[in-house]
Amino acid sequence: MNLTILSLIAVFSLSCYFFGKSKVLKQTKISGKKFHSLPEYYGYYLAAWCGLPALIILFFWSFSELYIVKLFILSDFRADPSIDENKLNLIFSEIKSIAEKNFSGTIPQNLVPYVEKFLSLNKILELSKFAVIFSAIIFSLSFAYSQILKNIRARESVEKVIRVVMFLCAAIAVFTTFGIVLSLLFESIKFFTAVSIFDFITGTNWAPGRAFVRDASVQTADVENVFGAVPLFWGTFFIAMIAMCVAVPIGLFSGIFMAEYASRKIRRIVKPLIEVLAGIPTVVYGFFAALTVGPFFRTIGEAVGLNVSSESALAAGMIMGVMIIPYVSSLTDDVINAVPVSLREGSYAMGATKSETIKKVILPAALPGIVGSILLAISRAVGETMIVVMAAGLGANLTINPLEASTTITTQIVTILIGDQSFNNPKTQAAFALGLTLFFFTLVINIIALNIVKKFREKYE
Amino acid sequence: MKNQKIKISTKNLNVFYGAKQALFDVNLELEEKKVTALIGPSGCGKSTYIRCLNRMNDVIDICKVEGSIKIDGQEINKKDVDVNLLREKVGMVFQKPNPFPKSIYDNIAYGPRIHGLADNKNDLDQIVESSLKKAALWDEVKDRLNQPGTGLSGGQQQRLCIARTISINPEVILMDEPCSALDPIATAKIEELIDDLKKTYTIVIVTHSMSQAARVSQNTGFFHLGKILEFNLTEKIFKNPDNKLTQDYITGRFG
Numbered sequence: 001m002n003l004t005i006l007s008l009i010a011v012f013s014l015s016c017y018f019f020g021k022s023k024v025l026k027q028t029k030i031s032g033k034k035f036h037s038l039p040e041y042y043g044y045y046l047a048a049w050c051g052l053p054a055l056i057i058l059f060f061w062s063f064s065e066l067y068i069v070k071l072f073i074l075s076d077f078r079a080d081p082s083i084d085e086n087k088l089n090l091i092f093s094e095i096k097s098i099a100e101k102n103f104s105g106t107i108p109q110n111l112v113p114y115v116e117k118f119l120s121l122n123k124i125l126e127l128s129k130f131a132v133i134f135s136a137i138i139f140s141l142s143f144a145y146s147q148i149l150k151n152i153r154a155r156e157s158v159e160k161v162i163r164v165v166m167f168l169c170a171a172i173a174v175f176t177t178f179g180i181v182l183s184l185l186f187e188s189i190k191f192f193t194a195v196s197i198f199d200f201i202t203g204t205n206w207a208p209g210r211a212f213v214r215d216a217s218v219q220t221a222d223v224e225n226v227f228g229a230v231p232l233f234w235g236t237f238f239i240a241m242i243a244m245c246v247a248v249p250i251g252l253f254s255g256i257f258m259a260e261y262a263s264r265k266i267r268r269i270v271k272p273l274i275e276v277l278a279g280i281p282t283v284v285y286g287f288f289a290a291l292t293v294g295p296f297f298r299t300i301g302e303a304v305g306l307n308v309s310s311e312s313a314l315a316a317g318m319i320m321g322v323m324i325i326p327y328v329s330s331l332t333d334d335v336i337n338a339v340p341v342s343l344r345e346g347s348y349a350m351g352a353t354k355s356e357t358i359k360k361v362i363l364p365a366a367l368p369g370i371v372g373s374i375l376l377a378i379s380r381a382v383g384e385t386m387i388v389v390m391a392a393g394l395g396a397n398l399t400i401n402p403l404e405a406s407t408t409i410t411t412q413i414v415t416i417l418i419g420d421q422s423f424n425n426p427k428t429q430a431a432f433a434l435g436l437t438l439f440f441f442t443l444v445i446n447i448i449a450l451n452i453v454k455k456f457r458e459k460y461e
Numbered sequence: 462m463k464n465q466k467i468k469i470s471t472k473n474l475n476v477f478y479g480a481k482q483a484l485f486d487v488n489l490e491l492e493e494k495k496v497t498a499l500i501g502p503s504g505c506g507k508s509t510y511i512r513c514l515n516r517m518n519d520v521i522d523i524c525k526v527e528g529s530i531k532i533d534g535q536e537i538n539k540k541d542v543d544v545n546l547l548r549e550k551v552g553m554v555f556q557k558p559n560p561f562p563k564s565i566y567d568n569i570a571y572g573p574r575i576h577g578l579a580d581n582k583n584d585l586d587q588i589v590e591s592s593l594k595k596a597a598l599w600d601e602v603k604d605r606l607n608q609p610g611t612g613l614s615g616g617q618q619q620r621l622c623i624a625r626t627i628s629i630n631p632e633v634i635l636m637d638e639p640c641s642a643l644d645p646i647a648t649a650k651i652e653e654l655i656d657d658l659k660k661t662y663t664i665v666i667v668t669h670s671m672s673q674a675a676r677v678s679q680n681t682g683f684f685h686l687g688k689i690l691e692f693n694l695t696e697k698i699f700k701n702p703d704n705k706l707t708q709d710y711i712t713g714r715f716g
Contacts, residue, residue: 263522264522340559342555342557342559343559343561343562344520345517345520345553345555345559346555346559346560346561346622346625347561347571348517348520348548349515349517349548349552349553349555349626350548350549350552350571350572350575350625350626350629351544351545351546351547351548351549351572351575351576351629352545352571352572352575353545356575360571360575361561364562364563365561365562
């Protein structure tokens with residue numbers, strides 16, 4: 001139904017555009033009347049008046065529709081004090097699914113009259129929606145048409161409409177971010193009412209599975225002991241460090257190579273090849289780490305008499321480092337290229353060699369940008385999930401041995417939320433608390449990094 | 462022009478950017494401890510020419526330099542020449558002041574450090590001070606040597622670049638339109654400086670300003686479409702040029 005209305009509105013708007021445009025053209029031709037704006041602006045004007053009010057009504061109507069129906073249907077049940085809000089919702093969804101013929105099982109007889117009521121209400125509402133929208137279209141169109149005949153400044157109105165539409169799109173993006181942050185925040189607050197924030201940040205024992213067993217009758221003592229997130233923070237930090245040990249030297253040097261040493265031809269080939277690394281799905285890296293690199297380290301370790309677990313921080317960190325190389329190398333390449341040629345020439349003209357120039361002039365000048373790129377890479381490493389899920393293991397060990405299994409914030413979020421979960425026990429809420437922590441970390445790193453990069457850009461523009 | 466020692470000479474110098482030829486058989490002889498000005502309309506090859514003299518064109522991938530360039534009788538346009546040593550001997554000042562993003566002190570100390578000219582901090586301080594003095598900048602910056610060179614005014618920056626160039630005791634200083642980004646007062650200061658420097662150094666200056674060429678140089682060469690059309694004493698060129706095109710150019714009829 002909504003789809004039909006939407007396509008009708010689209011067709012109407014389109015024809016309004018052509019109608020408005022040709023009307024103005026014709027008027028100009030017949031009576032020689034001079035219009036303020038170009039003919040197509042009158043077309044847009046008419047189309048906007050046709051489409052926008054209708055769309056707005058459709059939007060709000062569709063949102064309130066279900067609510068109104070619910071209000072009517074459930075009024076009888078509401079009288080019964082023994083039925084609480086959850087129960088009411090359950091009844092309503094039952095009625096709805098019966099009406100939409102999605103219900104499986106025997107239909108409860110006491111609900112049948114309500115189903116009929118639901119259907120008839122729906123029909124009335126749909127019809128009136130149709131009527132309201134199309135009368136709105138006719139009304140606004142006749143208004144717009146009279147405005148056109150009055151030779152209004154259509155160009156200015158159209159600009160206003162465009163501005164508002166653009167603003168709305170931007171607003172949606174911003175509100176979505178706020179929504180996500182708020183939902184993280186609220187669930188985390190629920191979690192922190194059950195578990196003290198201090199224990200979460202400083203505790204060293206992470207075993208949320210034990211809290212889950214008790215579920216409804218969670219005992220405080222237990223909850224306090226199992227949600228210590230320090231091993232996760234440490235694992236995240238540790239694996240990110242290993243990744244950076246791989247990514248920073250290789251990325252930095254390949255970036256320098258591409259910017260300073262490679263001829264244009266080589267650069268044109270090598271740069272996209274390195275960037276392919278960034279395009280490989282992380283799950284591919286994940287099984288590469290888990291099935292090839294992990295066992296490889298294990299074999300080597302056994303050969304020299306070391307005890308290496310096949311899921312290790314080392315394997316995950318190294319593969320993650322490989323994944324991050326292009327982030328570092330690309331950005332390094334960019335910032336080095338942003339260092340003005342005149343500085344290079346100045347240094348060469350002093351008789352400096354290439355490497356002296358790079359070391360003493362270019363790198364210091366590009367340093368803020370390089371630091372920024374490394375920070376961005378770190379935030380990428382901290383948020384990376386798939387590789388660590390597959391290759392780092394699940395054991396929340398507080399260890400500095402890179403050959404042991406380790407776990408990260410992201411891995412734990414995944415393991416907590418996999419499978420069917422009820423949403424109101426501390427174990428599930430812990431995932432939100434972890435997510436919030438992670439979000440906070442990466443946000444801070446990103447803000448710092450972007451600021452550094454921005455300062456660098458300002459300096460040379 | 463007789464009885465003067467020739468510092469730089471080029472014979473049949475041809476320069477190509479890819480398929481495009483920028484210089485055609487340029488033959489020039491530049492005298493020691495004189496200022497030679499190169500003038501000519503934009504794109505005529507003057508900058509390309511002086512960038513040959515310290516092999517700065519090596520930096521550009523597609524640039525190919527053919528012919529002979531001799532400094533003190535030594536051929537420099539061949540593969541086995543150490544360009545870093547060459548550039549130590551032939552310094553360059555660029556069109557836009559390009560101080561390094563370092564302190565004033567480090568800007569000057571850059572060259573001496575690279576070439577190992579100072580044994581200790583004291584020597585280095587000496588070099589920095591004398592270079593800045595020679596560039597007539599010392600009095601303006603002596604109290605803020607640790608501040609960034611990029612914080613100076615345009616004219617000061619250019620003098621800093623000149624000081625940087627002379628810090629390694631070059632024999633030749635190439636100047637590629639050194640005043641084009643500066644105001645008249647700063648320009649006057651640089652011109653004064655050039656006059657002073659020619660006692661010690663051989664100077665080649667590319668300029669778009671006729672009056673500047675007339676003021677600072679002893680010899681002038683006129684480039685047109687990659688060829689040297691006329692080369693003579695500055696006085697002669699500006700008063701009574703042999704070539705009609707030179708006459709037209711310096712009187713502002715084209716270019």
